[in-house]
Amino acid sequence: MSVTVQYLIIVFGVLAVTLGIAAMLIWVERRLLAFWQDRYGPNRVGPFGILQPVADFIKIMAKEDWIPPFADAPVFIIAPAIIVVAVLLSFAVIPWAPSISVADLNVGLLYFLAFSSLGVYSVALGGWASDNKYALLGALRASAQMISYEVFMGLSLMGVVMLAGSFNLRVIVEAQRKLWFVVPQFLGFVIFFIAGVAETHRLPFDLPEAESELVAGFHAEYSGMKFGLFFVGEYLGITLISALTATLFFGGWLGPVLPPLAWFFIKTFFFIGVFILLRAALPRPRYDQLIRLGWKVMLPLALLNLVVTGGIILAAR
Amino acid sequence: MLSVLRAIWTVFLHLFKRKVTVLYPEERPYIPPRWRGRIILARDPDGQERCVACYLCSVACPVDCIALQAAEDEYGRRYPEFFRINFSRCIF
Numbered sequence: 433m434s435v436t437v438q439y440l441i442i443v444f445g446v447l448a449v450t451l452g453i454a455a456m457l458i459w460v461e462r463r464l465l466a467f468w469q470d471r472y473g474p475n476r477v478g479p480f481g482i483l484q485p486v487a488d489f490i491k492i493m494a495k496e497d498w499i500p501p502f503a504d505a506p507v508f509i510i511a512p513a514i515i516v517v518a519v520l521l522s523f524a525v526i527p528w529a530p531s532i533s534v535a536d537l538n539v540g541l542l543y544f545l546a547f548s549s550l551g552v553y554s555v556a557l558g559g560w561a562s563d564n565k566y567a568l569l570g571a572l573r574a575s576a577q578m579i580s581y582e583v584f585m586g587l588s589l590m591g592v593v594m595l596a597g598s599f600n601l602r603v604i605v606e607a608q609r610k611l612w613f614v615v616p617q618f619l620g621f622v623i624f625f626i627a628g629v630a631e632t633h634r635l636p637f638d639l640p641e642a643e644s645e646l647v648a649g650f651h652a653e654y655s656g657m658k659f660g661l662f663f664v665g666e667y668l669g670i671t672l673i674s675a676l677t678a679t680l681f682f683g684g685w686l687g688p689v690l691p692p693l694a695w696f697f698i699k700t701f702f703f704i705g706v707f708i709l710l711r712a713a714l715p716r717p718r719y720d721q722l723i724r725l726g727w728k729v730m731l732p733l734a735l736l737n738l739v740v741t742g743g744i745i746l747a748a749r
Numbered sequence: 750m751l752s753v754l755r756a757i758w759t760v761f762l763h764l765f766k767r768k769v770t771v772l773y774p775e776e777r778p779y780i781p782p783r784w785r786g787r788i789i790l791a792r793d794p795d796g797q798e799r800c801v802a803c804y805l806c807s808v809a810c811p812v813d814c815i816a817l818q819a820a821e822d823e824y825g826r827r828y829p830e831f832f833r834i835n836f837s838r839c840i841f
Contacts, residue, residue, distance in 0.1 A: 468763050472770045713760035714753065 446534055450523050454667040459484040461667075461708050468712040489660075497656040500562070507561035512658045515554035515665030519672055522547040526675050527602045529685045529692040540601040541593060544676065545586050548631055552578040554665065555633070555640060559650035570649025573719060574640035577630055580726035581637075584734035585627035591620040591741040592680050605684035614681040619737045621681040623730055625703075628673035630726070632666060634707060636714035639722055674703035788815075788841060790832050802829040814838040 459474060459482060466473025475481040499505055525540035527533040537543050552575055559571020593599055595616060596607035604613075614621045630637040641649030651662045678684060678699035685692030717725070771778050793799040802819035814835040821827055 467768075468760050470763055470766050470769050472768055472772070709757060709761055713757040 442532055443534055446523060446526075446528070446532075447520070450520065450668060450671060451664075453671050454664050455485045455489070456482075457667040457670065457704065458488060458663070460704070461711075464705065464708045465712050468709065492657055492660045495656040497658065500564075500653050502563045503653060504561040504563065507557050508653075509658070511554050511558035511561060512654065512661035512665070513554075514557070515551045516661055516668065518547045518550040518554070519665055519668040522672050523668075523675075525601055526672075526679060527605055527684060528696055530602075532693065533602065536600070536602060538598070538600045541589060541599045541604075541680075544672075545582075545589075548585075548669075548672070549578070549582055551631075551665070551669065554662075555650045558654070558662070559640075562650070562653035564653050566647045567650050567652045570640045570642075570646050570652070573646075574633060574650055577633065577637065577639055577722060577726075580723055581627045581630040581730075584623055584726070584731045585631060587731070587734040587738055588620045588623035588627065589680065590738050591617045594741055594745055601679055601684075605679055605686060608683040608686060612681060612683045617681060617737070617741070619733060620741075621677070623734050623737065624680070625673075625677055625706075626730065628677065629707065629710060630722075632669035632673055632707075634666070634670065635711040636716050637722060638716060639719055642716060670704055670707050671700065674707065675700045677703045788834055788839065790834075798828065798832070800829050800832060802827045802832075812838050812840050814840075 462484070463473040463475075463481065473481065474484040477483040477487045499508055522544045524534040525537050525543050527536075555574040555578075556571045559567040559569075559574070562568070592604060592613050595613060596604040598604060598607075607613075633640050639649075640646075641651065643649075646652070651659055654662060675696075678696065682699050683695075684699070685696045687695035687698075690698075791799045800817075802817055804817070804819070807813075807815045807817060815833070816835070817832040818830040819827055820830040
């Protein structure tokens with residue numbers, strides 16, 4: 433009985449915390465972007481403007497929920513939900529602390545890769561169902577970008593898997609007691625993080641929704657809370673990639689003095705900050721540059737990393 | 750590649766720079782005492798228009814939004830017959 437209750441608390445706790453973080457990121461991002469542009473950002477609603485997401489939520493719920501008459505209504509409605517569901521399901525395997533994780537899967541990393549790939553369907557179907565040329569172009573770009581970056585995202589993580597000898601995220605964290613994997617796998621970390629930025633189609637890799645070229649890309653026809661769900665999905669994606677970066681390369685919950693959960697949050701929020709810093713600092717590359725970077729630079733580098741890591745492990749044996 | 754990292758670092762340092770925003774209701778910007786804010790035709794203490802129709806304002810206005818017509822009263826004092834400011838064209 434008490435075990436069941438404990439599971440329920442963990443499941444709903446994780447759900448509430450991830451959704452809460454995703455909502456708060458709206459404010460965090462606007463505030464940090466503002467600081468990096470010598471502004472203050474939203475600071476009026478509540479202390480330091482911390483209630484801004486609440487105001488935004490009320491506003492977006494009050495908006496007209498418009499489905500264009502030319503759109504493919506069922507697909508149009510279900511598309512924004514897919515990304516949120518896919519990313520939320522990925523959170524199931526994240527070990528927040530030694531005793532806090534929803535599912536202790538022994539294929540946790542593969543599970544994450546599978547569900548993060550499902551997120552593409554949301555963007556592709558949303559763009560397709562909108563029956564709008566800009567939305568379709570955005571969806572096409574998103575599909576091409578995600579397929580290209582998915583390939584070496586998985587490959588870049590194999591070095592970590594080889595070092596830890598397991599796909600289980602908890603085992604991977606425990607394997608980093610002596611040394612964080614960012615040291616032996618620095619290349620893997622850089623490649624994974626770049627792939628993560630592309631995977632969540634955040635700036636500078638936000639080609640699918642490039643405002644200056646495609647109006648708003650795949651979500652050009654979306655309004656109200658459906659549009660909001662795409663954004664929740666995006667922020668959840670940022671949190672997920674940051675949490676995984678912390679777990680796989682920076683020792684997850686491991687750390688001195690502070691409780692494990694605190695270390696996990698500190699590391700995760702650091703990478704969320706890096707995500708926002710990248711957005712503040714870097715311009716968007718051209719589309720062919722993006723794809724060329726993926727196939728001609730990142731993929732060979734990931735393969736090289738894989739071969740060298742494997743060779744060293746074999747030699748050390 | 751290096752330039753990308755340098756750009757990120759430069760932007761990060763802006764975290765510690767002074768903000769340019771003036772938080773309006775709490776802090777007010779310094780306004781020079783002679784600031785008038787809006788263009789008007791001033792009146793003298795008797796309530797008459799304080800203008801001798803010299804056309805200097807009309808000439809100075811870069812978008813030609815001031816139009817007036819000079820006239821003289823019976824004492825030989827110049828005054829504007831009409832004095833129009835086209836606020837839809839004003840760029841001040």
